[in-house]
Amino acid sequence: RRDLLEILEDRHGRASTIITSQLPVDTWHEVIGDPTLADAILDRLVHNAHRLELAGESMRKRNAKTITLDEQPKR
Numbered sequence: 001r002r003d004l005l006e007i008l009e010d011r012h013g014r015a016s017t018i019i020t021s022q023l024p025v026d027t028w029h030e031v032i033g034d035p036t037l038a039d040a041i042l043d044r045l046v047h048n049a050h051r052l053e054l055a056g057e058s059m060r061k062r063n064a065k066t067i068t069l070d071e072q073p074k075r
Contacts, residue, residue: 001037008044
């Protein structure tokens with residue numbers, strides 16, 4: 001939490017930061033754990049952010065349905 005906040009503070013207003021997550025933003029407070037740090041982190045991330053929320057089935061799941069056991073790569 002503190003490391004992430006430090007990185008975001010260093011970059012805030014000076015550089016772009018890309019964050020990817022499978023968790024919805026409204027659950028981040030709970031995941032981050034500390035309400036004060038969560039507020040600070042989200043304040044730096046969410047304001048002036050461009051958010052792309054994807055919907056639909058996972059490509060991994062979709063592709064797994066079409067591959068048979070014979071087609072799976074050998075390890």
